[in-house]
Amino acid sequence: MNIFISSTFEDLALHYQSLVRAIRENGMNVAEVPHSQNMVLANIESLRKADLFIGIYASRYGDILKDFELSLTEIVYEEALRLQIPRLIYLVDPHASWAVEHLHTNFQGAMMRIFLDRFPQENPEIRYFDTPQDLTQKALLDIAAIVARKNA
Helix, strand or coil: CEEEEECCCCCCHHHHHHHHHHHHHCCCEECCCCCCCCHHHHHHHHHHCCCEEEEEECCCCCCECCCCCCEHHHHHHHHHHHCCCCEEEEEECCCCCCCHHHCCCCHHHHHHHHHHHHHHHHCCCEEEECCHHHHHHHHHHHHHHHHHHHHC
């Protein structure tokens, strides 16, 4: 199984790294995105090879790239929807303690709220996490359930 993981970096680096390590330790592949002049195209090309999309979201919207109106994070999510790639969506628990420097209160904060408000209509199940370990445990269980359904 080839898994594409999408998240912002500043606030979710530890969560992302924990999940990537666990997925690889369980014999699955995490899609690599090569560094490129065109990061949108590089992400989309990697996403197209994925069997599963995992979106990890907290409070940061991500950078809005030059010539785009959306963040790279939202662009990749939009492409996963368009390609109808199975999705697992994880949102930070609203009650989890979160570093103040990771909270957006400006335009990007407003964009993130609009982005997050879409998830209930577009995703059958949303899971909530707080720690990297909590996210990793939940995601591995969800991946195992998907693999079991595919093999049934």
